[in-house]
Amino acid sequence: MTKDGTERLGAAERAQEAGVAAPGRGGRMSRQRKRDAVLRLLRGEDLETVSRSLGVTAATLSGWRDAFLAAGEASLASRPAEGEELESERLKARLGEMLLERELLEAKIAALEAGRPLARRRSRP
DSSP: OOTTSOOOOOHHHHHHHTTOOOOSGGGOOOHHHHHHHHHHHHTTOOHHHHHHHHTOOHHHHHHHHHHHHHHHHHHTOOOOOHHHHHHHHHHHHHHHHHHHHHHHHHHHHHHHHHTOTTSOOOOOO
C-alpha cells in the first residue's frame, strides 16, 4: 500500500495488466522459455516485440541470443582424429615405461658398482 491508500503492484501484476506474460517464478525464466525466445528472434521476430511479450529487456534477450549462438559455434569445433589421439596416448604410455625402466637400470648399475672389488674405497683411518 502507498501513502494515498492505493495498492502498490508488483512486477508480475504490472506485466499482466499491460498484457505481457510475466517471467517465471521469482523473475526467472526456464531454459525452455529462453530457448523459445531466442528461436523467435532467430526466425526474424522483432527484438522489441519479443521483449515486450516476455517482460524482459532487449539487452537480456540479446545476451541470451549471443550465448545461444556461441554455444552452437563451440559445438561445431572439430576434434582431433581418433587415430591421432590413440597414437598419442600409446606413445605417452611407452615413454612412461621407458623412463621407469631407465631409473631401474640406473639403480641396478649403482648397486653393482658399489659391490665391485676394484671400486674406490675410503682408506681406513
